[in-house]
Amino acid sequence: MSFRAVKAGFRQQAIQFITDPQWIIPSLILPFLFTMVMLFIYRDVTGPIVLQAVLGGGVLGMWANTLFASSFTIAYDRMNGTFEPMLCSPTRIFDILLGRSLWNAFIGLLNAILIFIVAELIFGTGLSLMNPIGFFFMLILTLFSLSSVGMLISTSFVFTRMGSFFSSIFEYPIYVLSGALVPITMLPTSLQYISYILPPAWGIDAMKYSAIEGYESMMGVSVYTDILVILILSALFLMASFLVMSKVERRILSDGSATRY
Amino acid sequence: MDDSDYAIVVENLTRTFSSHHNGNPKKVAVDGISFTVKKGEIYGILGPNGAGKTTTIKMLSTLLIPTSGKATILGLDVTDEKNVRTLRNRINVVSGGERGLYYRLSGRQNLEFFADLYNIPKKKQKKLIDDLLELVELTDAADIKTENYSRGMKQRIHIAHALINDPEILYLDEPTIGLDPEISKEIRSLIRKLSDGGKTIILTTHYMFEAEELCNHMIIMSGGKIVGKGNVTDIKNSISNSSSIRVVTEREPVFAIESIRTQMNADSKVTKLLNGRFVTKFTIPIEYNDLSMYENIFRQYNIKNIGVEEITLEDAYLALVGDGEE
Numbered sequence: 001m002s003f004r005a006v007k008a009g010f011r012q013q014a015i016q017f018i019t020d021p022q023w024i025i026p027s028l029i030l031p032f033l034f035t036m037v038m039l040f041i042y043r044d045v046t047g048p049i050v051l052q053a054v055l056g057g058g059v060l061g062m063w064a065n066t067l068f069a070s071s072f073t074i075a076y077d078r079m080n081g082t083f084e085p086m087l088c089s090p091t092r093i094f095d096i097l098l099g100r101s102l103w104n105a106f107i108g109l110l111n112a113i114l115i116f117i118v119a120e121l122i123f124g125t126g127l128s129l130m131n132p133i134g135f136f137f138m139l140i141l142t143l144f145s146l147s148s149v150g151m152l153i154s155t156s157f158v159f160t161r162m163g164s165f166f167s168s169i170f171e172y173p174i175y176v177l178s179g180a181l182v183p184i185t186m187l188p189t190s191l192q193y194i195s196y197i198l199p200p201a202w203g204i205d206a207m208k209y210s211a212i213e214g215y216e217s218m219m220g221v222s223v224y225t226d227i228l229v230i231l232i233l234s235a236l237f238l239m240a241s242f243l244v245m246s247k248v249e250r251r252i253l254s255d256g257s258a259t260r261y
Numbered sequence: 262m263d264d265s266d267y268a269i270v271v272e273n274l275t276r277t278f279s280s281h282h283n284g285n286p287k288k289v290a291v292d293g294i295s296f297t298v299k300k301g302e303i304y305g306i307l308g309p310n311g312a313g314k315t316t317t318i319k320m321l322s323t324l325l326i327p328t329s330g331k332a333t334i335l336g337l338d339v340t341d342e343k344n345v346r347t348l349r350n351r352i353n354v355v356s357g358g359e360r361g362l363y364y365r366l367s368g369r370q371n372l373e374f375f376a377d378l379y380n381i382p383k384k385k386q387k388k389l390i391d392d393l394l395e396l397v398e399l400t401d402a403a404d405i406k407t408e409n410y411s412r413g414m415k416q417r418i419h420i421a422h423a424l425i426n427d428p429e430i431l432y433l434d435e436p437t438i439g440l441d442p443e444i445s446k447e448i449r450s451l452i453r454k455l456s457d458g459g460k461t462i463i464l465t466t467h468y469m470f471e472a473e474e475l476c477n478h479m480i481i482m483s484g485g486k487i488v489g490k491g492n493v494t495d496i497k498n499s500i501s502n503s504s505s506i507r508v509v510t511e512r513e514p515v516f517a518i519e520s521i522r523t524q525m526n527a528d529s530k531v532t533k534l535l536n537g538r539f540v541t542k543f544t545i546p547i548e549y550n551d552l553s554m555y556e557n558i559f560r561q562y563n564i565k566n567i568g569v570e571e572i573t574l575e576d577a578y579l580a581l582v583g584d585g586e587e
Contacts, residue, residue, distance in 0.1 A: 002380055004377045004380050005377060005378055007377065008373075008374050008377030008378060010364070011374070011377075012363065012370075012374045013361075015365065015366055015370060016363065016365050016366070017404070019365040019366075020365050029395065031264050036338070076506060078365070080360060080361070080362075080363070081356070081360025081362075082360075082361055082363060083357070083359040084324060084354075084360065084361070085354070085356075085375065085422065087324060088322060088323070088324055088349060088353070088354055089378035089379055090346040090347075090349040090350045090378075090379065091379075091380070092378070096378070177504040189578055192429065242325060250326075250342065253323070253324065253325060253326050254326045255279075256276075256319075258279055258324060258325075
């Protein structure tokens, strides 16, 4: 892996973000909308459920940002004609995407923080976190896990100009399956099994564990197990995206689809 | 000549694309081409749209895997996956045009991004980028966003980007297309400067004068095949059994052109409007170069001038490309 390329991806994405006003929509307006929607869904309840609502909004914001920004950067490169020069360089596309993904994760974090601020200041939810430092750590871990899933989905954008089709398919199921919208225990058993292989589901579980006193975690495991599972699953997702990306890179050179947009 | 004297050796290179339109399952974009390029020369790939020039460049620059055949670049087989990243460090491509830049980034930031992708240490980057910006005369515009660049400036930053890894082989895919004559001249001068510096340059172009001015050797492609090969003289001589006739008339000789095509098996025609007059040029087999024959055909259009001209590269190109021209 080339750390210089990862850094270049991060820096390029940061400059694009700062100089392009269109990102205000996913970064500032969407979090507000997500929080509002979630609080309206749970408007008649109090206590930990409100936290579930705000947490859901936060994860929705992070996921939207991670998936949208990480995946669509390649679609942008295809449209912009910058994908070919990138491909022509000795650097792996994976390294560049990883750097961009790290920037998007950083923005996702700001997004999540903004949602908590909006919830507290505008909607007056009166949230109290049991372990704020632990919660923040779990928030970062969840973001990392979301990025690992986002990286795998972004391979579809390298594979085909129709990548947005795949990301759209995965966007909403992840909201549900990761427990961002409703607790995983409320899902049908068969769907719960899918949730268990998604690292963000464990991240959200760990966040609830640090936020809500007396919270009974998913599958009754300790928060340390949550952390371990997040790390293992995220690493597996990242490894899978690295391998898939290498195959996809070779495939697009073979079928000549690298420069189609 | 030793193998090490060649930058590129291409043998029977073929590329097909799957296409299920019109019941035709495969389109042959490049059809068994072979040629060699010596180190340090400017080598032209000429041909009309759809001739297979860009597909050839893509295969030689590792952006497209050939369907069959072999291409050896700097002694490395381009089809071998193990060689790809090594090769990419030693070559670069200018595709050019309006695309291929991050428009929200300045020229310098674009170059910094690509310098990182070529793993150039930060310490070296500043001087390298300053030197490249100076070479392409963009020092003053270095920190302006590229969305504000003119087309000529974009093309020059493309060239600077392609030089970021100091490539031994530089592929230039129609580097002057759409540029005004002054900028085109500057780009050609830059290409010559790079060649003088020892770089091997592969140039695709539509413009005959550009090929004639820059290229040591060239191939002419049509329909995916090579239809002409060699230096400018070789290409002209390849149609030495032909003559080029030039007729100036006051009116557009619509029927005369058709008549020449059907009666004399003329390979080409060019009609230009020049000071209100029509200049018609065509290349015909040498046995048909009796001017009185053409005086009869063109008389009704009021002939102002008629004569046999020396065959130009453009005449040869049109004769060789023939029906392949779109």
